Amino acid sequence: MYYVKKRMEIAGAHMLKLSYDSKCTQLHGHNWIVEVYCVSDVLTVDGMVADFTHIKKQIADQLDHKYINDIIGDINPTAENIAKWICDQIKTCYKVTVQESEGNVAMYVKEGFHEGL
Numbered sequence: 001m002y003y004v005k006k007r008m009e010i011a012g013a014h015m016l017k018l019s020y021d022s023k024c025t026q027l028h029g030h031n032w033i034v035e036v037y038c039v040s041d042v043l044t045v046d047g048m049v050a051d052f053t054h055i056k057k058q059i060a061d062q063l064d065h066k067y068i069n070d071i072i073g074d075i076n077p078t079a080e081n082i083a084k085w086i087c088d089q090i091k092t093c094y095k096v097t098v099q100e101s102e103g104n105v106a107m108y109v110k111e112g113f114h115e116g117l
Helices: 052-063 079-089
Strands: 002-014 028-040 093-101 104-109
Touching: 002 052, 028 052, 028 079, 052 079, 079 093, 079 104
Parallel strands: none
Antiparallel strands: 002 028, 028 093, 093 104
Protein backbone atom coordinates (compact mmCIF):
# COMPACT_ATOMS: atom_id res chain seq x y z
CA MET A 1 0.00 0.00 0.00
CA TYR A 2 1.07 3.55 -0.73
CA TYR A 3 0.21 6.41 1.63
CA VAL A 4 0.46 10.18 1.29
CA LYS A 5 -0.39 13.00 3.66
CA LYS A 6 -1.09 16.62 2.71
CA ARG A 7 -1.05 19.27 5.45
CA MET A 8 -2.57 22.70 4.85
CA GLU A 9 -3.90 25.70 6.75
CA ILE A 10 -7.40 26.92 6.04
CA ALA A 11 -8.78 30.17 7.39
CA GLY A 12 -12.54 30.31 7.63
CA ALA A 13 -15.56 31.28 9.67
CA HIS A 14 -18.47 29.25 10.98
CA MET A 15 -21.32 29.23 13.48
CA LEU A 16 -22.25 26.06 15.33
CA LYS A 17 -25.78 24.91 16.08
CA LEU A 18 -25.65 23.53 19.62
CA SER A 19 -28.14 22.19 22.14
CA TYR A 20 -26.47 24.17 24.95
CA ASP A 21 -25.29 27.75 25.52
CA SER A 22 -21.89 28.40 23.96
CA LYS A 23 -19.99 31.30 22.46
CA CYS A 24 -19.40 29.01 19.46
CA THR A 25 -22.99 29.61 18.30
CA GLN A 26 -21.83 33.11 17.35
CA LEU A 27 -20.01 33.81 14.10
CA HIS A 28 -16.29 33.19 14.65
CA GLY A 29 -13.24 32.02 12.75
CA HIS A 30 -10.30 29.67 12.93
CA ASN A 31 -7.07 28.95 11.16
CA TRP A 32 -7.66 25.22 10.90
CA ILE A 33 -4.70 22.92 10.30
CA VAL A 34 -5.99 20.14 8.06
CA GLU A 35 -4.19 16.89 7.32
CA VAL A 36 -5.53 14.75 4.48
CA TYR A 37 -4.39 11.13 4.34
CA CYS A 38 -4.75 9.14 1.11
CA VAL A 39 -4.05 5.51 0.28
CA SER A 40 -3.87 3.32 -2.78
CA ASP A 41 -2.55 -0.11 -3.60
CA VAL A 42 -1.64 1.08 -7.11
CA LEU A 43 -0.15 4.33 -8.32
CA THR A 44 -1.54 6.53 -11.08
CA VAL A 45 0.17 6.56 -14.47
CA ASP A 46 2.15 9.49 -13.05
CA GLY A 47 3.43 7.39 -10.14
CA MET A 48 1.29 8.98 -7.42
CA VAL A 49 -1.45 8.10 -4.97
CA ALA A 50 -2.76 11.63 -5.48
CA ASP A 51 -1.10 14.86 -6.56
CA PHE A 52 -0.50 17.07 -3.50
CA THR A 53 -1.47 20.15 -5.50
CA HIS A 54 -4.77 18.56 -6.52
CA ILE A 55 -5.58 17.66 -2.91
CA LYS A 56 -4.96 21.25 -1.82
CA LYS A 57 -6.98 22.62 -4.74
CA GLN A 58 -9.96 20.35 -3.99
CA ILE A 59 -10.06 21.39 -0.33
CA ALA A 60 -8.49 24.83 0.13
CA ASP A 61 -10.14 26.32 -2.95
CA GLN A 62 -13.54 25.39 -1.52
CA LEU A 63 -12.97 26.26 2.15
CA ASP A 64 -10.18 28.83 2.56
CA HIS A 65 -11.41 32.31 3.54
CA LYS A 66 -15.02 31.18 3.26
CA TYR A 67 -18.07 30.91 5.51
CA ILE A 68 -17.97 27.16 6.10
CA ASN A 69 -21.70 26.88 6.87
CA ASP A 70 -22.45 27.86 3.27
CA ILE A 71 -20.03 25.31 1.82
CA ILE A 72 -20.86 22.07 3.62
CA GLY A 73 -24.64 22.39 3.42
CA ASP A 74 -27.00 21.46 6.24
CA ILE A 75 -24.27 19.77 8.27
CA ASN A 76 -23.40 21.40 11.61
CA PRO A 77 -19.84 22.65 10.87
CA THR A 78 -18.06 21.10 13.85
CA ALA A 79 -14.44 20.08 13.38
CA GLU A 80 -15.62 16.45 13.31
CA ASN A 81 -18.14 17.10 10.54
CA ILE A 82 -15.66 19.22 8.59
CA ALA A 83 -13.17 16.32 8.75
CA LYS A 84 -15.71 13.88 7.32
CA TRP A 85 -16.83 16.34 4.63
CA ILE A 86 -13.21 16.81 3.53
CA CYS A 87 -12.63 13.05 3.44
CA ASP A 88 -15.69 12.60 1.23
CA GLN A 89 -14.29 15.08 -1.33
CA ILE A 90 -11.25 13.01 -2.30
CA LYS A 91 -11.59 9.51 -3.72
CA THR A 92 -8.39 8.08 -2.24
CA CYS A 93 -8.78 9.78 1.17
CA TYR A 94 -9.28 7.51 4.17
CA LYS A 95 -8.50 9.86 7.08
CA VAL A 96 -8.62 13.58 7.88
CA THR A 97 -7.56 15.51 10.96
CA VAL A 98 -8.79 19.04 11.62
CA GLN A 99 -6.96 21.04 14.28
CA GLU A 100 -9.21 23.88 15.34
CA SER A 101 -6.84 25.36 17.92
CA GLU A 102 -3.84 24.24 19.94
CA GLY A 103 -4.82 21.03 21.70
CA ASN A 104 -8.18 20.59 19.90
CA VAL A 105 -8.06 18.09 17.05
CA ALA A 106 -10.89 16.13 15.45
CA MET A 107 -10.29 13.07 13.29
CA TYR A 108 -12.40 11.12 10.82
CA VAL A 109 -11.31 7.70 9.57
CA LYS A 110 -13.37 5.78 7.01
CA GLU A 111 -14.72 2.51 8.33
CA GLY A 112 -12.51 -0.45 7.52
CA PHE A 113 -9.29 1.56 7.25
CA HIS A 114 -6.32 1.30 9.57
CA GLU A 115 -3.80 3.90 10.54
CA GLY A 116 -1.18 4.71 7.95
CA LEU A 117 1.57 7.30 8.23
